[in-house]
Amino acid sequence: MDELLTICERAVDRALGAGADEAEAFAVREKSINVEVQKNDLQIAKSMMSDGLGIRLFKDRSLGFAFVNAFDEKGVGESIERALGIASAAPRDDHNGLPEPTGVDYQDGLFDEDAESYGIDRAVEQALAMLRAARDYDPRVTVDVGELAGQHGWKAIVSSKGVRAMEALSVFYCYILGMAKEGETVSSFDYQFDGSVSPAGFDPTAVARKFAENVVGSLGAVQGESFKGPILLAPKAAADVVGYPIEYSIRASTVQKETSKFCGKLGHAVASDLLSVTDDATLKDGFSSSSFDREGLARQILPIVDGGVLRNFLYDSYTARKEGLESTGHAGGGAGAVPSISTTNLVFSPGETPLEEIVAGIDRGILVTRFSGNVDPVSGDFSGSVKGGRMIRGGKLEEPLCGTMIAGNIFGLLPGISAVSKERERLFSDVLPYVKLEDVAVTSG
Amino acid sequence: MRETLKTIVADSKPWLELRVHDRRALHILSRKGIMEAASSNKNAGVGVRVLVNGTWGFSSTARLDREGIEEAVRDATVSAEKSSGGRNKKIESLAECELAVGDFVSGDAAEAASHSTEEKTELVVETERATRESSRFVRSAMCKYSEIVDEKWIVSTDGADAHIEDSKLEFAVSAVAGEGDDMQVSYHGIGVTGGWPELFRKWTPESMSEHVSQVAVDLLTAPYAPGGKATVVMNPELVGLLAHEAIGHTVEADFILSGSAASGKIGQKVASDLVTMVDSGPATLGHRSAGGVVLVDDEGVPTGRTVLIGGGVLKSYLHDRETAARFDVEPTGNARAWQYSDEPLIRMRNTYLEPGEASYDEVIGSVKDGFLLKGAGSGQADANAEFMFGVQEAYEIKDGKVGRLLRGASISGDAFEVLKSVDMLSSDFEWAIGSGYCGKGQAAKVDGGGPYVRCQVVVGGR
Numbered sequence: 001m002d003e004l005l006t007i008c009e010r011a012v013d014r015a016l017g018a019g020a021d022e023a024e025a026f027a028v029r030e031k032s033i034n035v036e037v038q039k040n041d042l043q044i045a046k047s048m049m050s051d052g053l054g055i056r057l058f059k060d061r062s063l064g065f066a067f068v069n070a071f072d073e074k075g076v077g078e079s080i081e082r083a084l085g086i087a088s089a090a091p092r093d094d095h096n097g098l099p100e101p102t103g104v105d106y107q108d109g110l111f112d113e114d115a116e117s118y119g120i121d122r123a124v125e126q127a128l129a130m131l132r133a134a135r136d137y138d139p140r141v142t143v144d145v146g147e148l149a150g151q152h153g154w155k156a157i158v159s160s161k162g163v164r165a166m167e168a169l170s171v172f173y174c175y176i177l178g179m180a181k182e183g184e185t186v187s188s189f190d191y192q193f194d195g196s197v198s199p200a201g202f203d204p205t206a207v208a209r210k211f212a213e214n215v216v217g218s219l220g221a222v223q224g225e226s227f228k229g230p231i232l233l234a235p236k237a238a239a240d241v242v243g244y245p246i247e248y249s250i251r252a253s254t255v256q257k258e259t260s261k262f263c264g265k266l267g268h269a270v271a272s273d274l275l276s277v278t279d280d281a282t283l284k285d286g287f288s289s290s291s292f293d294r295e296g297l298a299r300q301i302l303p304i305v306d307g308g309v310l311r312n313f314l315y316d317s318y319t320a321r322k323e324g325l326e327s328t329g330h331a332g333g334g335a336g337a338v339p340s341i342s343t344t345n346l347v348f349s350p351g352e353t354p355l356e357e358i359v360a361g362i363d364r365g366i367l368v369t370r371f372s373g374n375v376d377p378v379s380g381d382f383s384g385s386v387k388g389g390r391m392i393r394g395g396k397l398e399e400p401l402c403g404t405m406i407a408g409n410i411f412g413l414l415p416g417i418s419a420v421s422k423e424r425e426r427l428f429s430d431v432l433p434y435v436k437l438e439d440v441a442v443t444s445g
Numbered sequence: 446m447r448e449t450l451k452t453i454v455a456d457s458k459p460w461l462e463l464r465v466h467d468r469r470a471l472h473i474l475s476r477k478g479i480m481e482a483a484s485s486n487k488n489a490g491v492g493v494r495v496l497v498n499g500t501w502g503f504s505s506t507a508r509l510d511r512e513g514i515e516e517a518v519r520d521a522t523v524s525a526e527k528s529s530g531g532r533n534k535k536i537e538s539l540a541e542c543e544l545a546v547g548d549f550v551s552g553d554a555a556e557a558a559s560h561s562t563e564e565k566t567e568l569v570v571e572t573e574r575a576t577r578e579s580s581r582f583v584r585s586a587m588c589k590y591s592e593i594v595d596e597k598w599i600v601s602t603d604g605a606d607a608h609i610e611d612s613k614l615e616f617a618v619s620a621v622a623g624e625g626d627d628m629q630v631s632y633h634g635i636g637v638t639g640g641w642p643e644l645f646r647k648w649t650p651e652s653m654s655e656h657v658s659q660v661a662v663d664l665l666t667a668p669y670a671p672g673g674k675a676t677v678v679m680n681p682e683l684v685g686l687l688a689h690e691a692i693g694h695t696v697e698a699d700f701i702l703s704g705s706a707a708s709g710k711i712g713q714k715v716a717s718d719l720v721t722m723v724d725s726g727p728a729t730l731g732h733r734s735a736g737g738v739v740l741v742d743d744e745g746v747p748t749g750r751t752v753l754i755g756g757g758v759l760k761s762y763l764h765d766r767e768t769a770a771r772f773d774v775e776p777t778g779n780a781r782a783w784q785y786s787d788e789p790l791i792r793m794r795n796t797y798l799e800p801g802e803a804s805y806d807e808v809i810g811s812v813k814d815g816f817l818l819k820g821a822g823s824g825q826a827d828a829n830a831e832f833m834f835g836v837q838e839a840y841e842i843k844d845g846k847v848g849r850l851l852r853g854a855s856i857s858g859d860a861f862e863v864l865k866s867v868d869m870l871s872s873d874f875e876w877a878i879g880s881g882y883c884g885k886g887q888a889a890k891v892d893g894g895g896p897y898v899r900c901q902v903v904v905g906g907r
Contacts, residue, residue, distance in 0.1 A: 035528065039702040044501040045528035047520045048786055050490075051507060065484040069507050075487070082485035086473075089563035090483050091570055120527045128531045144703040144828065145886070179828065181704045186829040257477040257585045259621050259628065337472075338482050372825040373905075374835030374855055378621060378628045383855045383905045384825075385833045405833070405857060405905050407672075443672055443905070 001154040004029060005166050007071050008158035011055055015080045016160055020057035020064075020087070022098045023160050026294065027071070028052045028335045030153030033120055035127040037146035037176075040135060042127060045120055052335035055083050058097060062090040067336045099317035099327060101163045102298045106291045107282055112198035115152035115170035122199065123148050130174055130204035137212035140219070144178035144189075146208075150199060155335075163296035171287065172196050174204045180215040188221070188387040188402070190214040190370065191236075193428060196285045214369065218388045221402035224444040225391075230365035230418070231406055231440045232358060232392065235425035235432035237371040241382055242435055243346060245410050246277060248377035250304055250312075251330075251341040252319035259378050261411045265310050271414035273308040275435075276349035281329070286345035288429040294331040294339035302328055304346075308415070316341050347431045351420030355434050358419045360395040366442055367392055368406065375410070383407035386442075405443045413437045447608060449511055450600040453518065459525075460496040460539070461518065462601040464743060465489075465509065466785035473566055474589040475573040482589075483566065490785035493517045497525035499535025505786040540769035540776045544605040545741040552612030552738070554594045556640025565590050572650040576620050579658040582665060584628070585621040586658075588650075590614075593890065597743075605745025613637070613736060613890050614644045615880045618653040622661035629664035629852065631657040631837060633820070634880030636892065639734035646732065647875075660838055663850050670839045670854035670906030676815035677856070678808055678842065678899050682877035683834070685893025686821040688722055689796045689878065691832035691860030693893075694885075696753050696761070697779070697791045698768035706830035706861065707759060715759045716864030721799040722754040724763060726778050728795055728876065728892075735795040736879020736892035739781065743789040748778030753796075754864070765791050783887035790885060798895035801870025808871045808897050810845035816904060817847050818856065821878070826860065833857035839904070855905035866901035873897070 008025035015023035029051050036043045053076060054067045064087030066079035127148035134141050152170035157163055173195030180187040192211040194202040233241055245261075254260040262270060281299035283289050290299055295317055303311045315323075316331035316339060332342030359367070366389050373384010389401035421434035450463045467489040474482040490507040491514050502525025506517040529535075569588045576586035597609040617634035633653050637643040648656075679687065694700060695707040702708075707715070716722070726748020728735035739748050744766050752760045764772065765780035768791065780789035809817065822835020839854035840847050879892040 038699060041533050042500075042528055042531040044503055044788060045524035046503040046505075046788065047524055048505045050505075050786060063480050063483055065482070067484060067486040067488070069488045069490065079485075079487070082487075085562050086483045086485060086566070089561070089566040090480050091566075093480065120524050124528045124531050142704050144700070178703065186704065186706065189827050189829075253481075257621075258623070259585050261626070261628075336484075336486060336488075338484060340481065372827065372831075373833045373857075374823050376630065376822075376835075378630050381853050383833075383835075383853065385831065385857055387827070405672075405903075407853075407905060 004154055004156035005158060005164065007053065008156050011053060011076050012158050012160050014077065015055060015057050018080050018084060019059060020084060021059050023055065023057040024098050024157065026054045026157045026335050028153060028155045030151060032149060032151040033118065033123050034147060034149045035123045037127055037131050037143055040143050045124060054335035055079050056338060057083050057087060059084060059087040061092045061094055061096045062087045063096055064090065065338045095318055095321050098159050098161045099295050099297055100161055101296065104165050104292045104298050106167060109197060109284060110289060110291065111152065111168040111170045114199050115150065118150045118199050123150055126204050130176055130208045133205040133208035134176060134212045137209055138180065138216045140180040140182050141212045141215060142178050142181055143176060146176040148174045148204060157296040159296060165292045165296045167291050169290065170197050172199050172202060174202060174207055176208055176211045178215065180219050182219050185219060187215045187218040190388055195287055201285055214388055218400045221400040224366065224401040224404045226442060226444050227364065228439055228441050230362050230436055230438050231442065232362065232365060232367045233435045233437065234367060234369045235427060235434065237368040238432045238435045239427050239430055240371045240375060241410055243430055243432060244375055245377040245380055247343050247346060250314055252313045252315045253341050255313055256319055256322060261380055262310055268310060269308045269415065270310045271305055271308040272417035274351055274417050274420045275305055275308050275414065277305040278303050278347045279314065279343050280347045281344035283345040283347060286429065288344040293329045294333050297327050297329045299329045299344065314341050314343065345429045348424065348433055350422050350424050350433055353419050353421060355421045355423050358421055358434060358436055359392060359397060362392045362395060365392045366390065366401060366404065367397060380409045380411035382410055403444055406440055408440045413440065446598050450598055451606065453511065453514055454600050454602050457602055460602050462494045463514065464492045464782065464785065465598045466492065467596045468784060469594045471592040473569045475569045476587040477577060477585045478574065488784060491517060492782060492785045492788065493521045494788055495521045495525050496536060497522055498529035499537060500525045500529035500532045503788045536767055538770050539766035542746055542776050544601065544603065544745040545607040545747045548608045549740040550610045551740050552638045553640035554610060554612040557592055557612055557614060560641060568650060572618055572654050576618055576654040576658050579654065580662050582622040582624055582662045583620050583658055584623040587619045589617050599743065599745045601745055607741050607745050609741055611638065614639065616644055616650065617880050618657050620657040620661040622665050624665050627665055629661050631660035631664065633657050636736035636879030637734040638736060638738035643734035664852045667850045667852040670851035670904060672904060672906040674901060675904045676812055676899065677902050677904065678812060678817045678897050680819040680897055681875035681894040682820050683818055684798050684895035684898050685796065685878040686834060687860060687863065688798055688895065689793055689883065689891060689893045690826040691830055692722060692864065693724060693793045693796045694826060695828055695830050696763055698762045698764045698772065699791050700828050701762050703828065705828035710759045713759055714757050715861050716754050716757040717867040718757045719801055719870055720754055720757050720864050720867050721752065723750055723752050723799060724793050724796045725750040726794050730797065731874045731876050735876040737795040737890055739794045742778040742780045743782040744780040746776045746778040746780065748794065751777045763791055763793065765789060781889050783889060787887045790887060792883060792885065792889045793891050795876065796893040798898060800872050800874045800896035803869050803871050805871045805873060805897055808869050808899050809842060809847060811869060811899065812842040813844060815842045816840060817842055830860040832860050853906055856902045857905055858903045863900050863902050867898055869899035871897040
């Protein structure tokens with residue numbers, strides 16, 4: 001697939017020839033197969049082949065960008081013209097520019113050879129196995145939507161500063177989403193996910209069983225109690241309530257714009273010492289693992305919060321240049337947009353307490369399986385409905401809950417985290433444990 | 446292009462649909478004096494759908510020559526053949542209807558193109574700067590402008606032969622105000638099917654800038670909203686969001702088949718007598734440039750006005766041709782695909798509550814103790830009609846008078862219960878959520894709105 005590098009090189013040369021001071025071309029070629037399940041039946045099988053070329057250039061320190069989903073000479077030429085047109089209108093910014101190459105340490109295990117021979121037959125077989133496992137668990141289970149997907153492809157980047165990198169990636173995943181119905185009663189929604197680099201590395205039937213167990217378990221929900229006390233966030237709820245505001249606040253772009261609550265907090269405690277979080281672009285089977293970032297710079301494992309203390313922010317070359325630092329290799333995004341800072345795989349370290357023991361230690365509280373509501377990552381205020389919730393009384397999981405809401409400020413609650421479970425779950429790119437928060441307002445009715 | 450597609454379709458034995466979609470998009474975003482996005486994108490290709498052995502197959506390619514399209518047809522056919530053994534309920538037929546033939550134009554791509562990239566960029570940069578510099582409390586601001594210009598050709602074996610042109614524009618401004626550790630955000634977006642005169646009809650960049658700055662700063666000193674069930678007046682934006690997210694999705698026929706909250710309720714009373722809720726392809730009320738205008742859907746079905754709830758009674762679901770056949774009704778023109786590489790799904794267009802007869806002042810004046818709720822934050826809704834949305838601005842209403850601003854408010858509950866509690870609607874009408882996107886695996890440009898609506902809802906606060 002060296003062809004992709006050649007396409008990028010030509011695009012960079014043409015952009016420079018057309019008047020750009022600096023130019024970068026990022027090309028992707030992907031093949032994908034998707035089998036979708038809907039309404040308890042197979043819905044559609046799809047195949048797709050797509051190309052994409054994103055051209056970023058600077059002229060007089062002004063940014064221009066264009067994307068085209070074809071590699072033909074005419075399309076690429078027009079894109080360069082459009083990008084130059086934008087650069088001529090965009091304001092000058094002295095921090096604009098492309099980064100110097102860092103050299104890339106290519107990781108193993110990002111591409112599975114079986115990806116290229118993965119066909120519709122296998123995808124259909126796996127999708128049907130997932131559907132059957134959910135339906136066989138309990139007839140009250142309804143699969144709303146589900147998907148089985150296999151994708152593989154190549155990405156390449158070349159810049160006028162000497163960046164030149166290419167790698168192959170494959171990803172296979174499944175997810176299932178739905179509810180249980182008993183007469184007029186509809187349970188909370190639940191979704192489950194699993195994924196891997198290889199077609200044999202994930203288990204669609206286990207995903208389906210877990211989903212079915214959750215939706216059946218949330219039938220017969222009753223209104224709970226209103227109180228202020230401990231709540232136990234399951235990994236999905238923790239991803240929304242804890243993971244998302246942290247993810248937002250650690251980007252150098254939000255820190256520099258002073259919209260991050262972590263401004264000026266590097267080296268300071270921002271959470272209980274039970275919390276440790278790492279951004280790991282090398283995670284095995286990680287949904288966002290890769291050897292180089294959207295600017296072609298080396299990826300790394302970056303400690304974010306260590307024993308409650310904030311250790312690092314995520315930088316791309318632009319934000320790093322502003323502070324006279326090096327990029328941490330966190331430019332993200334695809335070919336269709338200007339690179340922007342993003343996490344790769346956000347991995348929460350496991351705690352030392354088994355989940356069972358955490359539950360046993362709660363006299364009166366709730367388990368929040370999923371959170372449906374509003375989290376403002378700037379202020380940290382959150383409020384929303386508890387989905388698939390369970391009352392915890394006397395250290396035991398009791399009745400399923402409906403009509404229950406939680407509210408609070410996550411940045412105020414992080415220092416009070418009183419337990420982190422040994423058990424963790426993978427949710428797309430993130431890995432999270434159960435997290436226990438104290439003194440949260442729980443409202444029912 | 447049309448002739449090539451017609452020739453390929455004419456040779457096909459199984460049902461075949463070809464949808465060529467050429468999209469050009471422009472996105473400009475400035476935040477805190479930094480040009481975060483300035484991109485011009487072109488995405489063109491063909492989406493191919495076949496129906497073989499009662500099973501769908503889909504494929505897409507960016508190759509638009511005859512050979513490329515024929516290869517995609519073969520891929521789609523293989524997908525359908527190989528998956529048909531796994532599909533229990535075969536598609537026996539697609540609902541018959543008069544499919545679109547001819548040219549269909551919405552929006553005003555030429556008007557949008559008459560403004561130079563320089564002019565658009567300057568507008569974004571200046572609006573962001575003005576917002577950021579509007580108050581010493583404003584720490585950060587954002588402004589963005591987007592254009593999506595589409596050209597499509599839809600040709601099928603059963604007679605669709607449509608050429609579609611459309612342009613949709615968006616403009617949004619936000620401000621983050623801060624004092625000490627406290628930070629508050631205000632956002633306002635507008636979106637239309639049209640050109641600049643339509644986009645800036647009601648709100649101008651200046652008025653949006655002033656508005657978000659004022660609200661963000663005022664929120665800094667606003668006390669938290671108290672929680673509990675309350676009488677509220679929702680503005681057209683929240684009404685549109687509720688109609689779309691919490692009710693609209695539950696009447697999408699694919700969700701109905703999965704047992705959503707509206708399943709089996711056609712003909713039943715689901716809302717107050719005063720409630721009539723509509724999803725329309727063209728903008729049948731208010732100004733004609735609603736942000737979700739679709740004249741012909743992506744199966745080639747001409748769109749119209751679909752009454753979902755009439756006088757409080759559930760009247761219709763939203764259909765594509767597959768579900769319409771299964772329910773033995775006419776398709777409603779709700780099959781939409783975001784890009785060429787997406788297959789059509791049942792999606793809403795412009796979803797709204799029809800206005801009532803009271804004046805705005807009468808609605809507010811009728812509330813002894815409650816809240817005026819304006820603007821939607823983020824939120825979610827489930828297929829069981831349970832929803833939770835953040836509210837941008839909540840104001841106390843005491844003895845019929847709007848009072849102080851409150852922060853941190855949200856609303857939640859069962860959307861049908863909320864509609865049952867509706868007891869007053871104002872006579873004015875606004876499209877109000879045209880800057881948003883609906884997400885259902887794929888994105889879709891939608892709009893929604895309504896009048897000011899008095900109802901009962903659980904307000905979340907502190």
